[in-house]
Amino acid sequence: MTVLVINSGSSSIKYQLIDPVSGDSLAKGLVERIGESTSHLEHEVGGESFELDQAIADHAEGLTLVINMFNTHGPSLAEAGIKAVGHRVVQGGKYFNKAALITDEVQQLIDDLSPLGPLHNPAHLKGIKVAREMFDVPNVAVFDTAFFQSLPNESATYAIDRAVAEKYQIRRYGAHGTSHQFVSGQVSQMLDREDLKQIVLHLGNGASASAVVNGKAVDTSMGLTPLEGLVMGGRTGDIDPAAVFHLVRQAGMSIDEIDTLFNKQSGLKGLAGDNDMRQVWKLADEGDTNAQEALEVYVHRLIHYIGAYTAVMGGLDALTFTAGAGENDSRLRERVCERLAPFGVKLDLEKNSVRSKEARVISTEDSAVTVCVVPTNEELAIARQAMEII
Ligand code: ADP
Numbered sequence: 170m171t172v173l174v175i176n177s178g179s180s181s182i183k184y185q186l187i188d189p190v191s192g193d194s195l196a197k198g199l200v201e202r203i204g205e206s207t208s209h210l211e212h213e214v215g216g217e218s219f220e221l222d223q224a225i226a227d228h229a230e231g232l233t234l235v236i237n238m239f240n241t242h243g244p245s246l247a248e249a250g251i252k253a254v255g256h257r258v259v260q261g262g263k264y265f266n267k268a269a270l271i272t273d274e275v276q277q278l279i280d281d282l283s284p285l286g287p288l289h290n291p292a293h294l295k296g297i298k299v300a301r302e303m304f305d306v307p308n309v310a311v312f313d314t315a316f317f318q319s320l321p322n323e324s325a326t327y328a329i330d331r332a333v334a335e336k337y338q339i340r341r342y343g344a345h346g347t348s349h350q351f352v353s354g355q356v357s358q359m360l361d362r363e364d365l366k367q368i369v370l371h372l373g374n375g376a377s378a379s380a381v382v383n384g385k386a387v388d389t390s391m392g393l394t395p396l397e398g399l400v401m402g403g404r405t406g407d408i409d410p411a412a413v414f415h416l417v418r419q420a421g422m423s424i425d426e427i428d429t430l431f432n433k434q435s436g437l438k439g440l441a442g443d444n445d446m447r448q449v450w451k452l453a454d455e456g457d458t459n460a461q462e463a464l465e466v467y468v469h470r471l472i473h474y475i476g477a478y479t480a481v482m483g484g485l486d487a488l489t490f491t492a493g494a495g496e497n498d499s500r501l502r503e504r505v506c507e508r509l510a511p512f513g514v515k516l517d518l519e520k521n522s523v524r525s526k527e528a529r530v531i532s533t534e535d536s537a538v539t540v541c542v543v544p545t546n547e548e549l550a551i552a553r554q555a556m557e558i559i
Pocket of ligand 1: 373374445492
């Protein structure tokens with residue numbers, strides 16, 4: 170039994186064939202630069218990688234070539250027992266508090282939500298449309314926002330004129346929800362406790378924090394869009410919205426220019442000149458003061474959210490690091506936990522330094538908060554949610 174998980178971008182299709190029970194990944198791959206003359210397809214199976222370089226006109230042709238790859242290099246889709254196709258969808262707006270079987274109506278709603286997810290939803294729809302035509306199994310949409318539809322009103326509501334908010338659907342939707350739900354669930358399982366006050370720090374190129382009480386999200390740092398919150402690879406995270414007025418009035422910048430500045434040229438990239446945390450550490454170690462300051466701002470923002478969420482929840486049982494930097498960067502985790510020492514957080518430095526793909530506890534037995542590292546696996550989470558829905 171398998172699920173084919175698809176993450177369709179505007180010019181790309183990422184896919185993975187997963188056994189939702191064992192969690193095994195049977196094959197995965199990527200089609201990129203669709204619509205250009207230099208399109209590229211890479212299919213990985215059993216540790217081997219097969220590549221194809223040819224112009225791929227559109228998503229339909231891309232997916233046809235992916236199916237050919239499966240037929241030629243395996244595993245055979247006919248024998249893999251595909252039960253569903255699970256699609257990652259970034260913006261589910263107020264309509265979806267869980268995954269949904271994709272019908273014409275659901276497809277239309279994903280389309281209707283495009284103004285709230287202009288970079289993502291139209292791109293997801295390209296993949297959804299062709300997959301619905303090509304695969305004779307149910308297609309399921311798994312929304313990045315769904316986990317945060319349970320946010321209490323007080324954390325989802327911005328203090329803006331109600332009529333404007335209502336008309337333009339302005340509220341905190343959050344993002345990375347599939348990861349926060351999966352990781353907080355893994356922590357619950359690992360600690361064998363449902364009644365937990367948790368903070369999950371998803372620190373990849375995009376970064377977000379969530380507060381989760383008894384399995385339900387009660388706050389999250391991303392907002393109307395993924396721009397709000399933590400310092401990210403290229404995004405500002407929190408910034409006074411008046412900076413926009415200022416840049417329009419004083420610098421004569423257009424809204425699109427500011428959008429690009431805030432979403433792509435800021436964060437670590439803006440402060441240190443590079444959006445990759447590994448490179449920022451390297452520069453900082455070499456004495457680059459901009460990189461050193463970037464790390465200070467990054468950690469400060471994390472501490473700010475950890476403090477806020479602990480107060481919001483009235484306590485903290487488990488603090489978990491996940492995604493690229495969260496899973497791999499022991500120095501970053503050490504810096505964060507050092508700052509939490511006054512609150513009784515004690516990191517086990519030896520456990521923290523171990524590199525592993527397993528979920529693990531890295532605090533000492535007597536730490537006031539259990540600190541964990543849990544590898545996120547959004548594809549597996551999508552596969553499992555798709556199976557639940559069908
Ligand atoms: P995405 O948000 O693109 O899915 P990932 O979760 O893969 O990203 O995280 C990518 C980021 O993780 C990189 O930009 C890099 O900053 C960081 N990262 C990966 N490995 C390490 C490492 N060993 N040390 C520090 N940072 C790392």
